[in-house]
Amino acid sequence: MKVLRFFLFPFAILYDFVTKIRNLFFDVGVFKETSFKTPIIVVGNLSVGGTGKTPQIEYLIRLLQNRYKTAVLSRGYKRLTKGFVLVRDIHKAIDVGDEPLQYFKKFKAISVAVDANRVAGVAKLINEQNAEVVLLDDAFQHRKVKGSFNILLTKFNDLFVDDFLLPTGNLRESKTGAKRADVILVTKCPNDLDQSSKAKVLKKLKKFDKEVFFTTISYGNKVLGSKEFSTTDIANYEVLLITGIANPKPFLEFLSNLNVNFKHLEFADHHHFSEKEINDIKTNFDDLPSNKLLLTTEKDYVRLHDKLSDLCYLPIETLFLNDSKNKFDTLINSHLKEKV
Incomplete structure (x- = not known):
């Protein structure tokens, strides 16, 4: 597999060129980013899958659901339905995707919807479900909606700074995309993360000048x-x-x-x-x-x-390390206090 990825390197260069042009067009206004008065918190990554987006979305739901009318929007990966679908009891994973159905079943006080058209989906949640804050699941590259707060996830043992573009590596876009993040969460860290290991990661991420938090997976x-x-x-x-x-x-x-x-x-x-x-x-x-x-x-x-x-x-949950939970929670709550 590694040999095949090496030979696919020219395609990675082409992919890098295409994604950089796309991001440039968004940056200069050729492609439109839609902003909303309602705060939109984006959770995503630069890599393909497995960074812990689902438990992080659930962490935010627990943090916010008792204070704000909260909604989650996902594209509903591998669902067989089309367009906007508000998740209900009648739905199965094949209808709306496994992660949206999981959110719906666990958190009855929120609205959960799927829509590949993120702009239309967010608008419906705000206008029809009276959402006061919308969580966008796996939407870091979906720039048609301009998030008010962007959370970038990267795995401790597979940092995006050590990776390369598809198909040679696992990056969906260049590492420079991290500049759009408001915070970086290093996920799936060892529970006993030591200061030396933490310092090495911080050194690698320093050039992006972002607040960095370290989290792990806590099993129920x-x-x-x-x-x-x-x-x-x-x-x-x-x-x-x-x-x-x-x-x-x-x-x-x-x-x-x-x-x-x-x-x-x-x-x-x-x-x-x-x-x-x-x-x-x-x-x-x-x-x-x-x-x-x-x-x-x-x-x-x-x-x-x-x-x-x-x-x-x-079940699993996101657990913040080094007593950083309060700092992260305060950051999110301060952002929403300014917006809501």
Whole structure:
């Protein structure tokens, strides 16, 4: 794979040229950016997938939902519907995408919608749902909506500054795109991040002159789904693990640290499971010895729970490190106080 990416280097140069021209046209006004009086908080990345956008959106929902009429807009990746859809109880992941459905099911006080046309989608949420703040999921490159506050995510062990443009690397656009961010969140850090490692990251990001925060993934203390029990008790089960996310490695490491004996069936990110695949999963699960557990991620659970009756999941949350939570929360609240 690395050899193939090396030979695709000329296409990466072409891709870089195209994305830079596109961004220049937005910067000078050839392409229109639409601004709204309502604050628009953009969460996104420069890389392809797996930086922790979903738990970060959920963090913002928890922070804001009791103070502002909050809405989330996503494009609804891999959905089969078209146009603007306001997520309702009747919808499944195939209708609106797994992440929007997850937001809707967890947070009943907010509005969740999908629309590939971000401008039209934001306008509908403001005008029809009376949204006071809109969270744009995975929209850092979708510049037709001008965010009032832009949050850029980058993984600790795969910083955008160390990467290269597609298809040679995983960047969607040049590293200079980070200049549009208001803050940079370094995600999926080790829980015991030391000052030396933190300093190395800050040195690499210094040239962008942005406030930098360090976060990690915090796994829930309870397994949920068809049964509910303490996370530490997963080790008592023979586990069949199903994942369809961009980067399952942290989850695998977490289970290994709990001394869990598991078999892993890995699928592509946002994978929609066929009937044959579901039957294969059931067969693999039936083949396990007694006291077995069918486990998946929270995002995969949204797509699978109506097909696998024994399914459980482990929820995750974003956790800010180095006592920086209050500083980040104050930054967001101060921004909204000026706008709302």
